[in-house]
Amino acid sequence: MNTEETFDVKPIGRLFAVLSYFTKINLAGLMKNFSRKKAYDKGIKGILFLCASLSILTTIGIISVLIFETVEFFKEVHILDFLFDSQWTPLFYEKHFGIMSLLCGTILVTLIAMLVAIPLGILSAVYLNEYAGERFRSIAKPVLEILAGIPTVVYGYFALFFVTPLLQKVVPGLSGFNALSPGIVMGIMILPMISSLSEDAMRAVPKSLREGAYAMGATKMQVAFRVVIPAATSGIVSSFILGMSRAIGETMIVTIASGQMPRLTFDPRVPIETITAYIVQVSLGDTPVGTIEYNTIFAAGMTLFIFTFTLSIFSHWLKKRFREEYS
């Protein structure tokens, strides 16, 4: 698969939708509303149109640069080397461009984060929704949301200086930089998002379904796990996917706490490097623009983009597919 051939411009529209989905701003709706009032105030409309176009143009710009630089990169590196070489050493004298070792780091950390965030997220959503009283929930939800507002750099140092030393006491052979600690901390970071979105999905399950189960002698736990969670599956799974996209793209925590050693391993105890951390490393270094070393970050960025883009399309598909479940 060569990215320069398979990537056409059509997904821009979809990207626009995804973008407005993530920013929670209904851009398309905004524009439609204002165009209805065009007789009213054409000047305002023009300005707003410019603003909206600006965001589209920026997106187009970013993607064009990404594609352009990726094409440049693949003029020098063969796609097969990129996909199948087991080493990633563009900054060394003997260069290897095997993206798999970076991808492996990203996947490993994401996996650990999800292993922490999914069970805790579901359990806390179940607790908030089915067990907690109104008062507890009104306190707990904002607290969880504060967790989401902590700057990621704080999480990063928290992982490096607190969690890692703590883990070193129980996990034998754990290096100072590793995948485990940032993975766990990242899990804690995305936990509020998963919990809150899952809770929304569970709350949307009609009360009548719960009553139906209770009326047959089901316990609270049975109602939660056999009725509410299955009925809310699509919402819950898309919260996982959103959390996962967040984990894949997360940069600060891994840059600080996971080391800078790309390697093809699933051992969570040794230093690794993720795609995002690599991009930071090169961007902050003195790599000259236009060199192959420099272009690697675009190829890496493209890989990341394709990864998260696929995930968000999958999550949209999932939502559509299961929407009619309880209507």
Added chain:
Amino acid sequence: MVENNVFDISALNVWYGEKQVLKDINIEIKANCVTALIGPSGCGKSTFLRCLNRMNDFIPEFHLEGKIINNGTDLYAQKIDPIEIRRDIGMVFQKPNPFPKSVYKNITFGLNIFGVKDTEKLDKIVEDSLRKAALWDEVKDDLNRSALSFSGGQQQRLCIARAIAVNPKVILFDEPCSALDPIATGKIEDLITELKKDYTVVIVTHNMQQAARISDFTGFFMLGELAEFDKTKKIFTDPSNKVTEDYITGRFG
């Protein structure tokens, strides 16, 4: 036939917060009979019905005084586990509420949560319950289809089958036909008449003819009080209370 009481209810008072919605209700509900509860909207019929299987427990401001004795057990005694109660006293709701699962899984839901795993037994109970609910012929080839893909009347009979599957002693119906057309209603009425051989039925209805057709006893609720309770025949031919007469002849409500 010796008629014994499934429910002996005395001095029942119910509040939602400060508001009293049931006042000094005394009533006996007989086994293997259909007891209908009628009355104008908001008079407390549903509240009363939901007291019988402790479904009101989920409402925080709900508060009850008085006694509801079910076959010798005080339903609101300290040591009573409401979960156990609801296994014996099933309920069918106004709006059909099948789970978004297959027909088969809907019926086996109750058995699964009680830990029944034997597939042969499950298959048999599924067939039996669907037959009793007069739905078997319509769904026997579609047991794995989603319950939500059936019509409202079929869904309601599925909910009845689901309630029957756990083999309760009493089934409570809260306006089970209000969302259904006359044909589906007729089927459910036949079904309820059939059910009283094996179960005790209490049904809330706004349909006077329905109460007259299927019930043995009728209770008329009015502003939270049980205005009259008697044999259905007596209530509909010779009510002792003027208000009851006005209500069933449609002069108000």
